[in-house]
Amino acid sequence: MKTAVIVFPGSNCDRDMAVALEQVTGRAPAMVWHRDTALPDGIGMVAVPGGFSYGDYLRAGAMAARSPIMAAVAAAAGKGMPVLGVCNGFQVLTEAGLLPGALMRNGGLNFVCRDVALTVENAQSAFTGRYAAGERVSFPVAHHDGNFVADAETLDRIEGEGRVAFRYAEPVNGSARAIAGVLNDAGNVLGMMPHPERRIEPAHGGTDGRRLFEGLLETIGA
Amino acid sequence: MKLRIHVTLKPGVLDPQGKAIEHALAGLGFAGVNGARVGKLIELDVAEGTADADIDAMCRQLLANTVIENYRVEKA
Numbered sequence: 298m299k300t301a302v303i304v305f306p307g308s309n310c311d312r313d314m315a316v317a318l319e320q321v322t323g324r325a326p327a328m329v330w331h332r333d334t335a336l337p338d339g340i341g342m343v344a345v346p347g348g349f350s351y352g353d354y355l356r357a358g359a360m361a362a363r364s365p366i367m368a369a370v371a372a373a374a375g376k377g378m379p380v381l382g383v384c385n386g387f388q389v390l391t392e393a394g395l396l397p398g399a400l401m402r403n404g405g406l407n408f409v410c411r412d413v414a415l416t417v418e419n420a421q422s423a424f425t426g427r428y429a430a431g432e433r434v435s436f437p438v439a440h441h442d443g444n445f446v447a448d449a450e451t452l453d454r455i456e457g458e459g460r461v462a463f464r465y466a467e468p469v470n471g472s473a474r475a476i477a478g479v480l481n482d483a484g485n486v487l488g489m490m491p492h493p494e495r496r497i498e499p500a501h502g503g504t505d506g507r508r509l510f511e512g513l514l515e516t517i518g519a
Numbered sequence: 520m521k522l523r524i525h526v527t528l529k530p531g532v533l534d535p536q537g538k539a540i541e542h543a544l545a546g547l548g549f550a551g552v553n554g555a556r557v558g559k560l561i562e563l564d565v566a567e568g569t570a571d572a573d574i575d576a577m578c579r580q581l582l583a584n585t586v587i588e589n590y591r592v593e594k595a
Contacts, residue, residue, distance in 0.1 A: 356584055363581060392584065399586045402535050446532060446587055471535070 298341040298514060300326040303370065303386075305361045310347030310384060310494065317494035318344065321510040331364040336373055341517055343370055347384030347439070347492060357400060357442040358388030367393050379423055379513055380486045384440055387478075387488030396481055396488045397455060398447035403440070404471020410439040412502070414466035415477055415491060419459045422480055424487045427512035433466060434505040436491035443490040445472035445479070455479055462487055520567050521595035522574065526583045527558035558588075 300318045304311045311328065318326045326344070327337045336343065351360035361367070367389070374380045374395055382390040390396045403409055412435050420430040428434065447455070452473055455461060463478035470490070478489030493506030528534050534556045541555040561582055565574070574592055583590040 355581070359581065359584065391586075397586075399584055401532070401587065404533070404535050406535050406539055444533075444535070448531075471533070 298322045298517065299324065299337070299339050300342045300344065301329045301336055301340045302326045302344045302346055303329050303331060303366055304346070305331045305348065305350035305364065305389075307350040307352055308346050308348035308385070310492065313492070314344045314346040314383070314494045317497045317506070317510055320497055321507065321514060329366060331361065331366050334365045334369060336366075336369050340373075340378070342379045342381070342513060343373060344494075345370070345380065345382040345386030345389050346494075347386060350385055350389065353442070356388075356392065358385060358390075358392040361385070361389045362392035362394075371395060374481070374486050377483065377485050379517060381424065381509075381513070382486070382488040383492055383494060384438075384443075384490055387490055388442060390486060390488045395486050396479055397451050398445055398473075398476075398479065400442050400490070401444040401446050402442055403444050403469075408439075408441045409443070409470055411437065413438050413469050413477075413491060415463045416466045418461045418464050419480070421459070422462055422484050422487065423516040424480075424509055424513050425462055426516055427508035434463075435496070435503055436493055436506055437495045438469060438491045440470070440490055443470040443472065445476045445490075447473060452476075458482065460484075463489055463491065520565050520569060522563040522565060523593040523595060524561040524563060524578060524582055525558060525591040525593065526561065526578075526588050527590075528556055529587055529589055532587050 388400045417428040417432045420428045460480040465475040465477045493509040496506030537556040544552045578590045
């Protein structure tokens with residue numbers, strides 16, 4: 298499968314994401330600059346990586362969400378292409394309106410950088426098919442603005458529709474209902490603060506993240 | 520034309536920064552601070568005659584995230 302990683306000024310997990318995608322798909326992803334207006338032909342999946350795009354100016358992800366390439370990403374997502382946003386990528390996808398809610402300053406105000414325990418809430422999605430529902434996994438987090446916020450009605454809806462992919466199994470950042478990763482209504486866009494691309498090989502301290510990419514590859518049959 | 524755009528958190532949205540400021544003021548000995556919320560002030564210099572609808576669109580599309588924030592436009 299051909300994949301693409303979007304690169305913004307200030308992205309800093311784009312290479313981690315590229316290595317993860319190359320290991321799992323067997324080919325290096327296209328690195329797509331934010332000023333581009335189209336995705337390369339034949340792409341089967343888009344990743345929006347972590348980092349501090351535009352220095353988090355205005356709001357985390359706000360500037361990146363309005364950059365030229367995001368119109369192409371939104372169009373691809375609208376046609377069902379899987380889009381994965383991790384950390385700053387999650388913030389970008391909420392700012393772009395591709396995912397509900399917003400990511401605000403961590404409840405404890407501190408930057409949180411450590412491994413956290415997560416519970417897989419939805420093991421049926423395009424991204425989570427290689428996990429078991431209720432399974433406990435460990436991914437690293439590294440963020441200052443990971444506090445997921447949405448109004449009660451939105452939270453009820455996304456929970457009721459099974460759109461919570463991952464939940465924190467321990468206190469991390471004050472996220473509403475401990476939501477760590479959320480899917481769009483069609484299930485083809487996933488945003489999450491924890492970093493699956495940093496748990497790909499045993500040298501990373503675990504391989505829990507690898508199954509997310511493997512599951513996605515399997516789902517889209519590439 | 521000078522504009523001042525006030526961006527504030529919607530009521531009910533928790534504001535950890537505001538809470539920290541509230542506690543810090545109490546720590547400095549100021550009694551009776553019942554709340555603190557942090558917003559943004561964005562000053563814009565736009566062409567004379569810029570339509571209100573365009574100013575509103577600037578706020579909605581970029582300057583405020585209406586999921587969590589309200590905005591108010593003040594013409595100087």
